[in-house]
Amino acid sequence: MxxxxxxxxxxxxxxxxxxxxxxxxxxxxxxxxNIDAIKHIGVVDIEHLLMNVELKDVQEKVFEYPRQIESPSDLVARLIIAMRDGKAAEVPTNTTAIHDWLTDHLVFDSARMGxxxxxxxxxxxxxxxxxxxxxxxxxxxxxxxxxxxxxxxxxxxxxxxxxxxxxxxxxxxxxxIPKINWILEFSKGMEVKFAEEHFVIPRDNRLIISSRPKxxxxxxxxxxxxxxxxxxxxxxxxxxxxxxxxxxxxxxxxxxxxxxxxxxxxxxxxxxxxxxxxxxxxxxxxxxxxxxxxxxxxxxxxxxxxxxxxxxxxxxxxxxxxxxxxxxxxxxxxxxxxxxxxxxxxxxxxxxxxxxxxxxxxxxxxxxxxxxxxxxxxxxxxxxxxxxxxxxxxxxxxxxxxxxxxxxxxxxxxxxxxxxxxxxxxxxxxxxxxxxxxxxxxxxxxxxxxxxxxxxxxxxxxxxxxxxxxxxxxxxxxxxxxxxxx
Missing domain, CATH: 3.40.1190.20 (Ribokinase)
Structure with missing residues (x-):
């Protein structure tokens, strides 16, 4: 047709x-x-996050593909993977420390129903x-x-x-008490330089850090x-x-x-x-x-x-x-x-x-x-x-x-x-x-x-x-x- x-x-x-x-x-x-704290990740944001983690740890995590977010290195690795592949992902975290770390290093753009x-x-x-x-x-x-x-x-x-x-x-x-997730959105065409990798994000998408409190x-x-x-x-x-x-x-x-x-x-x-x-x-x-x-x-x-x-x-x-x-x-x-x-x-x-x-x-x-x-x-x-x-x-x-x-x-x-x-x-x-x-x-x-x-x-x-x-x-x-x- x-x-x-x-x-x-x-x-x-x-x-x-x-x-x-x-x-x-x-x-x-x-x-x-839940409540979604939404942040659109730009070049400056990813550079800032990379400056606040051990790059060697992140490289290892990218290879290991963490299924759960337990540390800032896990988080940044999964963000790199999601941006590189242009694929949506939702990864759980059982620790409030990740929310605190994100709050310290990123200011969310808005909050909405999630x-x-x-x-x-x-x-x-x-x-x-x-x-x-x-x-x-x-x-x-x-x-x-x-x-x-x-x-x-x-x-x-x-x-x-x-x-x-x-x-x-x-x-x-x-x-x-409320359950708060972070939504890290990224845009097609953004260049990302990480260690020896250099790629362009293939499509608009996002990484969801899903809070799973006890x-x-x-x-x-x-x-x-x-x-x-x-x-x-x-x-x-x-x-x-x-x-x-x-x-x-x-x-x-x-x-x-x-x-x-x-x-x-x-x-x-x-x-x-x-x-x-x-x-x-x-x-x-x-x-x-x-x-x-x-x-x-x-x-x-x-x-x-x-x-x-x-x-x-x-x-x-x-x-x-x-x-x-x-x-x-x-x-x-x-x-x-x-x-x-x-x-x-x-x-x-x-x-x-x-x-x-x-x-x-x-x-x-x-x-x-x-x-x-x-x-x-x-x-x-x-x-x-x-x-x-x-x-x-x-x-x-x-x-x-x-x-x-x-x-x-x-x-x-x-x-x-x-x-x-x-x-x-x-x-x-x-x-x-x-x-x-x-x-x-x-x-x-x-x-x-x-x-x-x-x-x-x-x-x-x-x-x-x-x-x-x-x-x-x-x-x-x-x-x-x-x-x-x-």
């Missing part, structure tokens, strides 16, 4: 989903929200979704201030033995847990994120399996209240392979309907599911990377027994859908195009303040690179006998085992911010999907 034809379909799909989305009663969103669940809650509430019921176990007074002032944004609490929904600013625990727990009080089914009249779907906060072992002797079990129990409680509810998990970069595997096999498989991932997260998921060669092909971004990504989506749909797998990559989306999915491929395609439009608007302006504000995404051009990538995938699928050229034209492919949606997306050449774009893509596409079930 030519670019102008896609542009026409974008406009029609956007209007269609925008009207049907009013039928969605509400969404339950949990678990992670965490997948927090970002998604604010976005959907601003778009006017019926009810957005958000839940974070560590809601503090400071954190509550970063939730948008919207009457449809609610937080569940138990008062006098009854479930009550309040705005987060009326529901925080005064004893809780008191973080993915759980809820027994009183609230027992009343979750009472939300049945308020929600049609749930978007769950933040499972990366789970640790292998805790100081009190509990393990990751205790919190995996709690996570599954909450999903079952949601289903108890509404057997037709659809559960979406938004994946993220998880350094710990034990936790990554447990999330996929014990939480996602059989208990969840939908999974959202980016390219790196697909490779990480495939790796722990036993598809190391395919994972390498995805992450290597070679000539046939999109083919490997498509094949990876097929593996994930089957291995995790899902209803849908939505992969968002720069320039295109791949979404595989099971044959028993209650939404047609045509409507599913509309939901994806709607999600791309909203994400383009957010990338253009930095935030979405209303449903009307999403319409500007229609003015963003479709990615030429993404369109070209789809042509590569088309040739492979036709050669393999999976589909014919005509099937691929409208982005909808039907096979005996699954249906596939592949679309070129709208890409902002100079985004105001990159954090939260993937969350916007997945959340709004999923809500568009829900609107067609209704």
């Amino acid at each position: 030519e670019m102008w034809e896609w542009d026409s379909i974008y406009h029609k799909s956007y209007e269609d989903i925008r009207s049907s989305i009013e039928d969605v009663r509400g969404i339950f969103v949990a678990y992670n929200s 965490g997948q669940a927090g970002i998604i809650s604010n976005l959907l509430a601003s778009m006017g979704i019926g009810k957005v019921i958000t839940y974070v176990p560590w809601l503090s007074e400071e954190q509550a201030e970063y939730f948008v002032d919207s009457e449809n944004l609610l937080f569940p609490v138990v008062e006098g033995g009854e479930l009550v929904l309040k705005h987060p600013k009326q529901a925080f625990d005064p004893d809780n 008191w973080i727990r993915i759980e809820m009080s027994p009183e609230l847990y027992e009343r979750i089914p009472q939300l049945q009249a308020d929600i049609d779907g749930a978007i769950l994120a933040g499972y990366q906060m789970i640790k292998e072992e805790y100081e009190d002797g509990s393990t990751y399996m205790d919190y995996v079990e709690k996570a599954v129990n909450v999903i079952e409680k949601l289903k108890e209240g509404n057997p037709d509810i659809r559960i979406h998990v938004e994946f993220t970069s998880i350094q710990n392979k034990v936790i990554r595997k447990a999330i996929l096999k014990q939480i996602v498989r059989q208990h969840v309907h939908s999974l959202g991932l980016d390219t790196v997260e697909v490779a990480n998921a495939l790796n722990v599911l036993g598809y190391e060669e395919l994972a390498y092909s995805v992450i290597n971004k070679g000539e046939n990377a999109i083919v490997s990504l498509y094949e990876g989506a097929v593996k994930l749909l089957k291995e995790l027994e899902l209803e849908r797998v939505h992969i968002h990559s720069l320039g295109f989306y791949i979404c595989l859908v099971s044959k028993d999915c209650p939404v047609s491929t045509e409507d599913h395609l509309k939901a994806l195009l709607f999600g791309s439009t909203v994400a383009a608007a957010q990338a253009s302006h930095g935030e979405i303040l209303s449903m009307e504000g999403t319409e500007s995404g229609l003015d963003v051009p479709i990615s030429v690179e993404g369109h070209n990538e789809l042509e590569k995938l088309e040739k492979h699928l036709v050669r393999s006998g999976i589909c014919c050229t005509e099937d691929f034209e409208n982005g909808c492919i039907s096979t005996p085992l699954y249906d596939a949606l592949v679309i070129p997306t709208k890409v902002v050449s100079e985004p105001v911010a990159t954090v939260g774009i993937g969350d916007a893509i997945s959340a709004t596409s999923f809500v568009g999907f829900l609107s067609k079930i209704k």
Whole structure:
């Protein structure tokens, strides 16, 4: 399909989903929200950081590829790696000393809502979704201030033995303290000189230093847990994120399996209240392979309907599911990377027994859908195009303040690179006998085992911010999907 034809379909799909989305009663969103301290790293900043660490240590760390930030050298090494590769990364730290070191050596540019669940809650509430019921176990007074002032944004609490929904600013625990992440953003084209290395950053992206203090727990009080089914009249779907906060072992002797079990129990409680509810998990970069595997096999498989991932997260998921060669092909971004990504989506749909797998990559989306999915491929395609439009608007302006504000995404051009990538995938699928050229034209492919949606997306050449774009893509596409079930 030519670019102008896609542009026409974008406009029609956007209007269609925008009207049907009013039928969605509400969404339950949990678990992670935090405060993001955002710093755009320039040449002077990286030079200053390098002056305050041992260069030899950083060189060694770059080679070792630290999976956790325990020292300033770890931090600078992971920043060098992220800038060199132009890849987004999220790396945990369990020590507040890293936050203190960054505060001493960098002044953040701004602070805003962070965490997948927090970002998604604010976005959907601003778009006017019926009810957005958000839940974070560590809601503090400071954190509550970063939730948008919207009457449809609610937080569940138990008062006098009854479930009550309040705005987060009326529901925080005064004893809780905020969780603060650092977002170190960098821009394409910046030259970096480090020891004997000299490179130019290939694309805009960021490194997230994710704070994991000891008191973080993915759980809820027994009183609230027992009343979750009472939300049945308020929600049609749930978007769950933040499972990366789970640790292998805790100081009190509990393990990751205790919190995996709690996570599954909450999903079952949601289903108890509404057997037709659809559960979406938004994946993220998880350094710990034990936790990554447990999330996929014990939480996602059989208990969840939908999974959202980016390219790196697909490779990480495939790796722990036993598809190391395919994972390498995805992450290597070679000539046939999109083919490997498509094949990876097929593996994930089957291995995790899902209803849908939505992969968002720069320039295109791949979404595989099971044959028993209650939404047609045509409507599913509309939901994806709607999600791309909203994400383009957010990338253009930095935030979405209303449903009307999403319409500007229609003015963003479709990615030429993404369109070209789809042509590569088309040739492979036709050669393999999976589909014919005509099937691929409208982005909808039907096979005996699954249906596939592949679309070129709208890409902002100079985004105001990159954090939260993937969350916007997945959340709004999923809500568009829900609107067609209704």
